[in-house]
Amino acid sequence: MMFHRRSVNKSATTAPPKHSTSLRRSVSYSASLSLPAPSWTPSSAKRRPLETQHLGLAALDAGYCCHEFTKLHLKVECRLDRHVVGGVLENATGQTLFKVREKPLSLHRQRMLVDTTEMPVATLRTSAFRRHKATYSSFLRTKMPKTPVFKFTMTHSKLEMIFSDIMTSETCRLGSNGEQDDTEIWLQRGLFANTVRQPIAHMYPAPPGSSMGYSLDIAEGVDAVMIILVCIAIHDSKSDCMWRTSSNFVWSPAIQSICHLLAMDMKQVASKVQTLAALRHFVAAFDAVHVASKLTQLCVTADAVVDVASHETLFLIQQKQYSLHRQRTLLDGRNQLPVATLRLSMFNRTPTYSAYPRTEHEETPCLFKFTANDKTVRSEFTDLVGGEHCTIGCDPPKVGSDSLNFWLVRGSGEAADVQQTIAQLTYMHTKNKAEQSIVLNVAPGVDQMMMILICIGLLDEGDEGDEDENTQE
The missing domain is CATH 2.40.160.200 (LURP1-related)
Incomplete structure (x- = not known):
């Protein structure tokens, strides 16, 4: 699988060899549902190259850090006539990695990310009392303590998140930039205004011919589950109208x-x-x-x-x-x-x-x-x-x-x-x-x-x- 648990070693300074342009998978799946190769990506020329996090970067669980440059597919489904992220697929094979289960009729919108064995991985809860500034709380698995593992906000489709990196204990900041539907998620280590913003993920509409949803590129060393939860919130902040004209979508x-x-x-x-x-x-x-x-x-x-x-x-x-x-x-x-x-x-x-x-x-x-x-x-x-x-x-x-x-x-x-x-x-x-x-x-x-x-x-x-x-x- 593309995730493995990194040891928290702050002294590690040697960078792993750069990956080739083609994806190298550590494990091949015996059964797969193939998705077309991503030959078309909007605004690809304008995207900054993703920067590898050699020491790792995690807010939820270091076990889900990508050990190589990773491409995922966020599958968008229509539930109750509303388009939601329903699952996460591996882009190379079409294999389902995670599914999104939503708690019905909850005052706070609550979604759970489960793996292929239906074991809970993380829970994302949206506060019902914030209108213009949506606040999200993330919890490990199904445990709902008073304090979430990390929180972030979405204001006018802009991400704002401050957290403590599990791997280095640094205070880090995540944010987003984007043109139209092409979103870049960037990282700042430290809270100084002049700190360089490193691109660590790109989220953009899936190419024509693939199932409805988004393509998601994640840099090596980054907590994939953390990025997935953030991308679900980014999808929430976008207008539902963009999916109504999709040729892959059939109205109820x-x-x-x-x-x-x-x-x-x-x-x-x-x-x-x-x-x-x-x-x-x-x-x-x-x-x-x-x-x-x-x-x-x-x-x-x-x-x-x-x-x-x-x-x-x-x-x-x-x-x-x-x-x-x-x-x-x-x-x-x-x-x-x-x-x-x-x-x-x-x-x-x-x-x-x-x-x-x-x-x-x-x-x-x-x-x-x-x-x-x-x-x-x-x-x-x-x-x-x-x-x-x-x-x-x-x-x-x-x-x-x-x-x-x-x-x-x-x-x-x-x-x-x-x-x-x-x-x-x-x-x-x-x-x-x-x-x-x-x-x-x-x-x-x-x-x-x-x-x-x-x-x-x-x-x-x-x-x-x-x-x-x-x-x-």
Whole structure:
């Protein structure tokens, strides 16, 4: 294998002989899944040559230091309609070296790197409480002590990591530079600003003809697992849009139906709705963070919420199996962390939905409730922005119409304010009832998450109505 355990010998000064341009493997595999030779690499002429670390460089485990210049393939897979790094292959043979297992429905996104025998090698945990500056903690195997082995941050796709080198006990710094999708990971020994930045790894899209993912070049003497964990975080920071045009990628049927709907003439939808005026005072029932700053148009299906303008998947909708109460969890489309949970109570004559932050828990208070059938909605709540009592609703549509207008009334009784239109939706019908969707227009100043959860409830009730009609037939 390409990794071996180096002895921690600080006095070692002799450099091993330079490797040839062709890869020399110490162990040949009896079975392999060959990948095409990397004859094409973007911006290869601009890449600086990787510098061998003769004394070794490790932050996690010195046993995974590369004993020669190493080329790996990070395999990108689509899970829950989100592209993630699912495995690590040896580029020369296609042999699987590591797999990435993700813990489902965890407050902190947690992934485990396992070897071919399913033994854990390392755990990578992403903090759920950092929005613009993602913080990653790395642990050895599955042990979760209070202090991780090392931590690093990603800000606007830029790596920042300071750690103590296991091999030399020096304080080192890792960072990244890159043009477009070609990323260089560099090393500084010591924290002085004038210290030379040595390139120790390159990460770039895999050449055409190979499986979807990245090619990863690692210098001799560098901890490969440390670099793999960092590269997983770099992938997280990149836009998911680059994989949507990949010829190797096949959309799931649910997302294919969404794209088909978005490809329809949206002018027909726009012609049926009135212009939504911005609210002078914001209104929020779920979280003021989700208040729309401009007119927003969303497509809501049973599986996802997609921005109509950019075609970006904002949220994934996951249904809980074997639950007494019908329960759905919205996952952030960027990092798959839970954002909201919608639960339908089975003990109310009128369908009643309860919205919770992140994942529903016995001690977590309900943020707001609403009642719904397939054509009407009512919800009373205290506005999180102004503290006023508010009522949201929509009335049954006119005969032959597929559009609904949502109205808002602030206050109650004689103190009630004038009714305002805050959102409009249009049902997009398809031959397959399971693929029915809603195009939602949300006025500026309105809590988008509140409206998305209401639309999910309307879709649920519409499905229930279709089932009842089929049963009567």
